[in-house]
Amino acid sequence: MxxxxxxxxxxxxxxxxxxxxxxxSELLELQEPLTVPAQHDEMLFIIIHQxxxxxxxxxxxxxxxxxxxxxxxxxxMFSRVASRIKTIQTILTSQVEILETxxxxxxxxFRDRLxxxxxxxxYQFRELEYRLGAKEPAYLRFHAHDPKATAILTQALKEPxxxxxxxxxxxxxxxxxxxxxxxxxxxxxxxxSEAVLAAAVxxxxxxxxxxxxYSALExxxxxxxxxLLWRQRHVAMVERMIGxxxxxxxxxxxxxxxxxxxxxxxxxxxxxxxxxxDAQYDHSKDTxxxxx
Ligand code: HEM
Numbered sequence: 001m002x003x004x005x006x007x008x009x010x011x012x013x014x015x016x017x018x019x020x021x022x023x024x025s026e027l028l029e030l031q032e033p034l035t036v037p038a039q040h041d042e043m044l045f046i047i048i049h050q051x052x053x054x055x056x057x058x059x060x061x062x063x064x065x066x067x068x069x070x071x072x073x074x075x076x077m078f079s080r081v082a083s084r085i086k087t088i089q090t091i092l093t094s095q096v097e098i099l100e101t102x103x104x105x106x107x108x109x110f111r112d113r114l115x116x117x118x119x120x121x122x123y124q125f126r127e128l129e130y131r132l133g134a135k136e137p138a139y140l141r142f143h144a145h146d147p148k149a150t151a152i153l154t155q156a157l158k159e160p161x162x163x164x165x166x167x168x169x170x171x172x173x174x175x176x177x178x179x180x181x182x183x184x185x186x187x188x189x190x191x192x193s194e195a196v197l198a199a200a201v202x203x204x205x206x207x208x209x210x211x212x213x214y215s216a217l218e219x220x221x222x223x224x225x226x227x228l229l230w231r232q233r234h235v236a237m238v239e240r241m242i243g244x245x246x247x248x249x250x251x252x253x254x255x256x257x258x259x260x261x262x263x264x265x266x267x268x269x270x271x272x273x274x275x276x277x278d279a280q281y282d283h284s285k286d287t288x289x290x291x292x
Contacts, residue, residue: 089226118249133163
């Protein structure tokens, strides 16, 4: 042993150690394949989903901080948090590749055993959609069997999402958004608004004057695109794995997932792209004030 290694601490039974702090033993007990005899790839399937759920937990933790930052006008903090979420999203998307080392034959060897479980029932994924602003109450019923998930989703549904908070911030910054938008029932799906589009176009066109808002718009679209890229990667993997067969959750599978690709959390920020460059947005309809 080198001199350096000799100084390493030998923990006692009462010390906080790597294993006790991180609950490693408990963590490693949480993978319970259902197949008998055990199918080799079921372990990968369980671990990859558990890793996703841990990252969803972290993203939700950060999303709540992002909401707090926007609600308290701390846009620098918001951009930093959004940048962390985006980095995690990149990992989530690239992780799909690991699953593709499993062939459809390997997957079919245990697929029937997990029926009707499906990622569709991930309540953290749905909470994330709600917290970002995509309020779709119809998803709640798929969690009716689980009181904990129902309580979490009901709470997320009734609290304003990130986008609703951002619209309030635009109003505080002098953009004249309609009262019915600012006082909308936040538990219902969001409808894109001409006034928000006008505000976004103005911020992009006058980026120097509205630099913090401009950065915030780019951070928001980063998050929206980050989730879209995961959806695209997931649906391609699903088609490769099960073709056009039905999902274990009971949906039409690839057909259902392809429809979700048109979801946008922040629609006007995407639409604003249609009015940049040489496109002429009609600012006579623009209700935004000039406060900067
Ligand atoms: C072999 C691997 C996988 C297959 C074949 C697969 C297949 C599917 C299918 C067919 C659906 C549609 C719902 C249904 O009818 O089941 C779905 C939804 C979903 N899956 Fe996967 N999936 C796989 C892996 C994963 C992984 C690793 C995750 C990570 C958490 C995941 C997360 C989700 C989520 C969140 C949804 C809901 C999407 C939405 O409603 O917008 N899936 N999956």
